Amino acid sequence: LGVEFGGVIAIFFYIAQAIAVTLYVIGFTEAVFSAVPDISLSFQAIATFTNMVVFACVFIGAGWTIKLQYGILAVMTLSCLSFFAGAAQTFSLETLNANLSANWTAKQSFFSVFALFFPAVTGIMAGVNMSGDLKNPSKSIPKGTFWAVGITAALYAGIAIFLAGASERAVLLGDTFVMKDMAWSGALIYAGVFCATLSSALGSMMGSPRILQAFARDNIFQKIKWFGAGSGASDEPRRAIVLTFFVAQIGIMAGDLDSIAPIITMFFLITYGTINLACFYEMISHNPSFRPTFKMHHWLVALLGAIGCLSVMVLINPLWATIAMILAAGMFYYIERSEILVQWGDLHSGLAFEQARKALLRLENEKFHPKN
Known part of the structure; x- marks a missing residue:
């Protein structure tokens, strides 16, 4: 779609990933206060300290942080097993049937809850963020992404079903840590929440700087070129x-x-919507440079993805959706008006080439007339 759309995607994606660190750190801090309600430190103090620990881990290097994730995964696995083992003892189909209907409260709706839950499933781009550190990204990213989405979808669905079948509606509405009361070991649930939030914070703290580093190296904005520098053999941003x-x-x-x-x-959502839009145009234009090795794609899926992202934005909060789109349009206009000194080729050039190629091929079978 050109450097303008690419710049908007990069900026929005970086901001989203950077603010996501805040989300996960706050989630970790809330878990700390739930586990230790009499703690004397303030909420911001614990959150700030947690942010500093996450920063220090990532600043040392991604390799060390990735190794740390294996230990976190082990604790989270034990936490999930503890929950399922405990919830299975009180699970009943009658309770599940009673909780199947939404029965929204006055303050909540489907889309307000969707907005709260959505950041929990935005790790779909985690592999892309780390593509520069992968040995074979074209093979590892699709396979890893599908495995990750499949496993987490099954896990989320399982947790939702067991929660609905093992606890009354009033408890689910009022107790954000009801899982600890259901589980075989409440301590393991706290450990799992700690590890899940820290793991997500580490992932966002690793991924977002690499987005900014790559964007800075594109030389679209000379003022942020300083952030394109890397350190050490692994080019840490x-x-x-x-x-x-x-x-x-x-x-x-x-x-x-x-x-x-x-x-x-x-x-x-605006990032994913723009990415889907780019894929849609690449496929329908038959751009010669668009040759993905992953063959399971279709232009209709990309189009529906773009429309879906825009629609959900408006349904969640029309005001914030309008502000986000105005910001995106402003960034697009600013980049368009800037003197960009680099060229990579874009959809417009590819589309012109494809149209010229088709016209030349059509001329081979054309019957010429003296007037032409």
């Missing part, structure tokens, strides 16, 4: 990591979980 830490810290000082989640949702 330490300058971008520092900026991401401060972006996350601003969010920690400014908001809470319920207010931050819908904002992140808007940034992610």
Whole structure:
């Protein structure tokens, strides 16, 4: 779609990933206060300390942080097993049937809850964020993404079913840590929540600086070129990591979980919608440079994805959706008016080439007339 759309996607995706660190750090801090209600430190103090720990882990290097994730995965697995084992003892079909209908409260609706839950499933781009660190990204990213989506979808569905079948509606509405009461070990649930939020915070703190680093190296904005520098043999984006830490810290000082989640949702949806739109145009234009090795794609899926993202944005919060689209349009206009010195080729050039190729091929079978 050109450097303008690419720039908008990069900026919005970086901001979404950076603010996501705030979301996960706040989630971790809320779990700490639930586990230790008499703690004397303030909420912001614990959240700030957690943000500093996440920053320090990622600043040391992605390799060390990725190894740490294996231990986190083990704890989360034990936590999930503890929940399912405990919830199975009180599970009943009668309770499940009673909780199947939505019965929304006055303050909530499907889309307000969707906005809160959506940031929990935005890790679909985690593999793409780390593509520069993968040995074979064209093979690893599709396979890893589908496995990750499949496993997490099954896990989320299983947790929702067991929660609905093992607890009364009033408890589910009022107790955000009801899982600890159902589980075989409440301590394992807290450990799982700690690890899940820290793992997600580490992932966003690793991924977002790499987005900024790659964008800075594209030389679209000379003012952010400084963030394109890498450190060490693994080209760690330490300058971008520092900026991401401060972006996350601003969010920690400014908001809470319920207010931050819908904002992140808007940034992610407009990013995913634009990516789907780009894929749609690439496929219908038959751009010669668009040759994905992953063959399971169709232009209709991409189009529906773009329309779906835009529609959900409006349904969640028309005001925030309008603000997000105005910001995107403003960034697009600014990049379009800027003097971009780099060229990679875009859809417009590819489309012109494809049209010229088709016209030349058609001339081979054309019957010429003296007037032509």
